[in-house]
Amino acid sequence: MxxxxxIKRGCNxxxxxxxxxxxxxxxxxxxxxxxxxDKEELIRSKKENSYLISLLDNLIRKSTxxxxxxxxxxxxxxxxKNGYIIKLIYDNQLxxxxxxxxxxxxxxxxxxxxxxxxINLAMKYKKQAELCGKDHYxxxxxxxxxxxxxxxxxxxxxxxxxxxxxxxNISSIKEQSIMLKNIAMYIEEMILYxxxxxxAIDKRLSxxxxxxxxxxxxxxxKKEIMYEINISETTLRRYINKLKFKFKAKNDITLVLKxxxxxxxxx
Numbered sequence: 001m002x003x004x005x006x007i008k009r010g011c012n013x014x015x016x017x018x019x020x021x022x023x024x025x026x027x028x029x030x031x032x033x034x035x036x037x038d039k040e041e042l043i044r045s046k047k048e049n050s051y052l053i054s055l056l057d058n059l060i061r062k063s064t065x066x067x068x069x070x071x072x073x074x075x076x077x078x079x080x081k082n083g084y085i086i087k088l089i090y091d092n093q094l095x096x097x098x099x100x101x102x103x104x105x106x107x108x109x110x111x112x113x114x115x116x117x118x119i120n121l122a123m124k125y126k127k128q129a130e131l132c133g134k135d136h137y138x139x140x141x142x143x144x145x146x147x148x149x150x151x152x153x154x155x156x157x158x159x160x161x162x163x164x165x166x167x168x169n170i171s172s173i174k175e176q177s178i179m180l181k182n183i184a185m186y187i188e189e190m191i192l193y194x195x196x197x198x199x200a201i202d203k204r205l206s207x208x209x210x211x212x213x214x215x216x217x218x219x220x221x222k223k224e225i226m227y228e229i230n231i232s233e234t235t236l237r238r239y240i241n242k243l244k245f246k247f248k249a250k251n252d253i254t255l256v257l258k259x260x261x262x263x264x265x266x267x
Contacts, residue, residue: 008129008131009135026138033101033114037106049086049161053087065220074170075167079109081161085104088104114141117141118130118166128181130176132171144166144167145168146165147166181217189210209243
């Protein structure tokens with residue numbers, strides 16, 4: 001994953017992409033999705049990316065934190081490297097809304113099919129993108145607050161997918177960005193484990209330590225972390241103090257930042 005600045009309102013990349021959408025004669029008043037791959041192609045793409053889909057689904061479904069977000073209207077979009085949706089994770093409360101938009105797995109989120117959105121910005125510039133409501137080109141996204149990020153396979157040196165977390169009429173981009181970076185880091189790490197590879201940071205941390213860091217990066221409080229990994233307050237404090245010692249961090253925020261820095265420096 002690229003560690004450059006995030007694309008957001010006012011960025012040259014976004015302004016340029018607006019111009020692209022205009023040149024492609026995409027109608028801004030577009031209110032539904034009408035471009036998708038056929039059933040056979042979707043099955044093939046889902047099969048090719050089955051490991052990623054399984055990782056994401058297990059992470060979201062098993063986490064109290066993420067299940068809470070789903071219940072409050074957030075949803076996750078995983079696209080293949082070509083910009084087609086291969087996994088949607090959302091609460092049933094959004095079914096009617098998505099049906100009205102014809103929004104489903106197989107839909108294209110490429111710029112030529114639905115104008116500027118966070119996914120196709122992440123595709124084009126290979127870095128994280130944030131779009132709020134009317135910052136999108138087409139009306140069908142006018143109530144969406146979206147953050148998207150590339151998923152990078154560092155062993156084969158290629159971007160293999162794009163992940164988005166979005167919500168409707170809830171402006172919480174900063175929090176979404178932190179969560180998304182954390183999820184992407186986890187998935188990219190698991191890809192390395194699949195290949196039997198790991199980086200220096202992996203060799204220094206136990207599974208419990210990495211889980212604690214992930215939850216801290218998500219903004220979870222100590223009680224939530226204790227519940228998630230079933231440990232006492234004393235045990236959690238001992239783990240965190242050990243992590244602070246390893247990374248020479250004075251507090252929780254510095255600890256998470258130093259961990260990210262160690263992780264991204266490997267690229």
